[in-house]
Amino acid sequence: MEKKTYQGLVVRETEEKKYARAIEELSIEALPAGDVLVRVLYSSLNYKDMLSATGNKGVTKKYPHTPGIDAAGIVETSSSTEFKPGDEVIVTSYDLGMNTSGGLGQYIRVPAAWVVRKPTGLTLRESMIFGTAGFTAALSVLRLTDYGIKAKDDVLVTGAAGGVGGVAVSMLSHAGFNVTALNSLLDERVYLTGIGAANVIEPADLIEESGRPLLKDRWTGCVDTLGGNVLTSAIRSIRANGAMTCCGNVVSHDIHLTVYPFILRGVSLFGIDSQNCPMPLRLRAWGMLAGAWKFPWLERLASEVRLSGVEGALDKIRSGNHQGRIIVNLWD
Numbered sequence: 001m002e003k004k005t006y007q008g009l010v011v012r013e014t015e016e017k018k019y020a021r022a023i024e025e026l027s028i029e030a031l032p033a034g035d036v037l038v039r040v041l042y043s044s045l046n047y048k049d050m051l052s053a054t055g056n057k058g059v060t061k062k063y064p065h066t067p068g069i070d071a072a073g074i075v076e077t078s079s080s081t082e083f084k085p086g087d088e089v090i091v092t093s094y095d096l097g098m099n100t101s102g103g104l105g106q107y108i109r110v111p112a113a114w115v116v117r118k119p120t121g122l123t124l125r126e127s128m129i130f131g132t133a134g135f136t137a138a139l140s141v142l143r144l145t146d147y148g149i150k151a152k153d154d155v156l157v158t159g160a161a162g163g164v165g166g167v168a169v170s171m172l173s174h175a176g177f178n179v180t181a182l183n184s185l186l187d188e189r190v191y192l193t194g195i196g197a198a199n200v201i202e203p204a205d206l207i208e209e210s211g212r213p214l215l216k217d218r219w220t221g222c223v224d225t226l227g228g229n230v231l232t233s234a235i236r237s238i239r240a241n242g243a244m245t246c247c248g249n250v251v252s253h254d255i256h257l258t259v260y261p262f263i264l265r266g267v268s269l270f271g272i273d274s275q276n277c278p279m280p281l282r283l284r285a286w287g288m289l290a291g292a293w294k295f296p297w298l299e300r301l302a303s304e305v306r307l308s309g310v311e312g313a314l315d316k317i318r319s320g321n322h323q324g325r326i327i328v329n330l331w332d
């Protein structure tokens, strides 16, 4: 390997306890120890990357730091027998981009146990259109379908215009579910129906704060990305023996619930943790994304930026003013 330096986005803490971002020339040698050095071709931007890039110490404890919880690229060197130079791989989750230098740099070095061989049904670019958000959507839909929610059932998706939500809407619609999308911020009806939502509702159509333990039963399943009063209103609207998943806290991490959806309707609530997902389930979810759940309008969800465009894209995520998935082309 001849290259000794690479370009990456570095977040630095300033004396005024602010966080400044700049593209810097970095040393490959200074990357953390690990089995596999990957030349990153694409990354993507997730809600957590915005938190890491803006100094959220719950995500990243020490700065300077290169964020990027997603990376797809080509193995450059490997001390593991599992991978060899030239292999196309996906690295997401674990500590990548949190306290380990992440995919917003042209190289990463990581343990072999974090690395997933790219499934044949996806290109590296497509794998990053999914990224952690799509992978989390797949874990959520797997939970619901393993539980017994099936095609033609009515399913609600919240935060629908976002990354996890947009992939969940698309995947569920492609698999034959009747999808209702909750759209909270900008009016994104045209986009949401274009990616498969049969109905689009707004917060006033869902949120109910009177404290009534059960609401009219409207959906068999729900993929929730928002938490707070969205989750608590949705779970009170799930039909008997239905189920919902919880993966995010965009609205709030607080939930105030009674036991009644669980004991009077037999509703189940599944937590989703993509970061520590065991490898067999991880491979199964990537297999579904590359196969049966790979919807034909994947590109409709994607916008692409270079490293120099990450700053503006993070602002859009911070304000909720973006649609779908933003991928980062590291070498363009």
Ligand SMILES: NC(=O)c1ccc[n+]([C@@H]2O[C@H](COP(=O)([O-])OP(=O)(O)OC[C@H]3O[C@@H](n4cnc5c(N)ncnc54)[C@H](OP(=O)(O)O)[C@@H]3O)[C@@H](O)[C@H]2O)c1
Residues within 6 Å of the ligand: 046, 047, 048, 132, 133, 136, 158, 159, 160, 161, 162, 163, 164, 165, 182, 183, 184, 185, 186, 188, 225, 226, 246, 247, 248, 249, 250, 251, 272, 273, 274, 275, 317, 319, 320, 322, 323, 324
């Ligand atoms: N547990 C896990 O493993 C895991 C993995 C990935 C992500 N997550 C979490 O899942 C959540 C969503 O992630 P993401 O990557 O999809 O984020 P995202 O792309 O930023 O999407 C969030 C969406 O939420 C809605 N929204 C934003 N601000 C809102 C507000 N103030 N009130 C109501 N709705 C608002 C918007 O969609 P609408 O306008 O359509 O409502 C927005 O597009 C985050 O909390 C993230 O941390 C968890």
